[in-house]
Amino acid sequence: MHFLRRSLTGLILMSLTLGMLAYAAHLLSASVQARMERSPGPGAREEREFAVKVVQATPQTIAPTLTAYGEVQSRRALELRAKAAGTVIELAEAFEEGGQVAAGQVLVRIDPADARTLRDRAESDLMDARAEAREAGRALELAEDELAAARDQAALQERALERQRGLEERGVGTSAAVETAELAAAAARGSVLTRRQAVLGAEARIDQAETATARAELALAEAERRLEDTTLTAAFSGALSEIMVDEGALVSNGEQLATLIDQNALEVAFRVSTGQFARLLDEEGRLREAPVTAVLEASGARLTAPGIVTRASAAVGEGQTGRLVFARLEAAQGLKPGDFVTVEVAEPPLANVVRLPAGALGPDGAVLALGEDGRLQPIAVTLLRRQGDHVLVRAAEGAPDLAGRRVVTQRSPLLGAGIKVRPLGEAAEAESPESAETVELSEERRARLIAFVEGSRDMPDAVRTRLLDQLAQARVPVSVVARLETRMGG
Known part of the structure; x- marks a missing residue:
């Protein structure tokens, strides 16, 4: 009896143990099955969305700015x-x-002492030359008077000779008297020739005196200039x-x-590439008088001076490239010759262009725009200008139009054609405004959403701050709650 009781007790305990093991196996199997039903399979995983910043592409007319670097110099030095x-x-x-x-x-x-001495000596030489000229003039007058007297004397002798010849013809005079008259007339004529030579000598002396006077005047003028040259x-x-x-x-x-240096006649010389220089030419190939702005920035100070393009270099310097352009500056307050400045030249306006951040343009010459299904679509564009951190583009020939499209502002290796994205930024908010419908959240649900937002690493700070402000309100927009819970997978 004792053995049978112990055997029945052991059988009952073993049955209970097996039953409990079977129940535990059932619970484990049911739990695994329920977990497998809640977790999606590999083929049913949700597609990942990337948050991207976008801007609205708006075609407009923009006047590009050509930026170069040049040196300020004076046009008169x-x-x-x-x-x-x-x-x-x-x-x-x-x-x-x-x-x-x-x-x-x-x-x-x-010190003008030497120059003044030379000037005084030149004045003395001039006075001597003028005195010589006056003396030569008086000598000429005397020579002319003597010539006149000699001619009168010769005339008297000629008349005396004629009278003696007349007397000889009438038989009153003698041949000896005629010969004496002839000799006297010949001597008178010789005296006239001598006096004429004296007059010619006096005239030559006057010419020499005039030449000496002119030479002395030139020497005096030169001496006066040398004296003036001592004063700068x-x-x-x-x-x-x-x-x-x-x-x-x-x-x-x-x-x-x-x-x-004339500080009111400043200009800036700056070098541009050949392509940039071509944009400064008009239809006739002449350099346009484009407005420029010279900017000097140093230690927080900013000095600007407006100006206008005036000319370009006639030739390319040895070992240089591009073109050297000169612009006249107006009211260049604070700028000095030798300053190295930034030159901004206004180019002709470009019509129907889109201004985008420089990061929106990929190395393939295309931008990524959002399609209607929220997927990225590459659009080929033509790069027209680079303006600092922005680019001016226009849709390439045969490519879809950019007008009104939302364009990704920053390209990354994770983004490409067909990638599904979630737009952020002003363009996204303007096109997809949040619904006005709100809902009141429980404390547990609110805490869960706030924890998710604070723990999200790929969320921009501005978006995180805005979402936290919305979650802190008594009623939260339904669209915000739905978007967050979708990202949480709940």
Whole structure:
């Protein structure tokens, strides 16, 4: 009996154990089956969406800006050089680096003693030449008077000869008297020739005196110029630079003393490529007078000066490329010759172009636009200009129109044709406004959504802040809740 009781007890315990094991196996199988029913299979996984920023492509007319770099220089810069050798005895108060001088102002005086001596000597020579000219004139007058007297004497002798010949013909006179009269007439004629030679000599002396006077006047004028060259004046108003002399210095003829720069006649020289230069030409191939702006930025300061394109270099320098263009600056306050500035040149307006961020253009020359199903579609475009962080493009020939399309602003290797994306940005909000319908959330549901938003790493900070503000409200838009729960998989 005792053995049978123990056997029945063991059988009952074993039956209970087997039953509990079978029940546990059933529960485990049911749990696994339920989990498998809730989890989608490999072929039923949801497609991943990428959040992208988009902008609305709006065709418009834009005037591009050509950006180049150039150097400010003065259109009038004069090297001040000494015209005479000597010691500097006087300098203007403004004769220093950056000194402002006016046109005609005396800048430098060189010791004029030697030049003044030469001028005085030239004046003395001129006085001698003029005295000689006066004496020659008086000598000519006397020679002419003597010539007149000799001619009168010769005339008397001729009449006496005729009278003696008449007496001889009437038999009153003698041959000896006629011969004596002939000799006297011949002597009178010789005296006339002598006096004529004296007159010619006096006239030649006057010519020589006039030549000597003219030569003395030239020497005096040269001496006066040399005396004036000892004083150096400013040819125009401007500022002095590169001062190389001080009072008391000994300078030589032609030595550079300073440089005078006209600060009101500034221009900027900048080099552009051949393609950029071609855009500055008009229909007739002439350089347009395009407006420019010279910008100098340093330590937070920004100096600007408007201007206009005036000319281009006549030839390409050796070892250079492109074209050197010059622009005249107006009201260039604060700019100095030698400043390295940024030059912004206004180009002719371009019609029907789209302005996009530079990151929207891919290396294949296309942009990614959103289709109606939320998938990306590449659109080939023609790059017209690069404007800093933006590009100006136009749809390529045969490509779909960009007008009104939402374009991805930043390309990445994960994005491509056919990829499904979720747009972010102003264009997405404008095209897909959130529904006005709201719902009141439970605390548990609200906490779960907030935790998801705060833990999302690929969500932009601006979007995260906006969603948290919406979730903090008493009633939350239904579209926001549905979008978040869809991303959570709940």
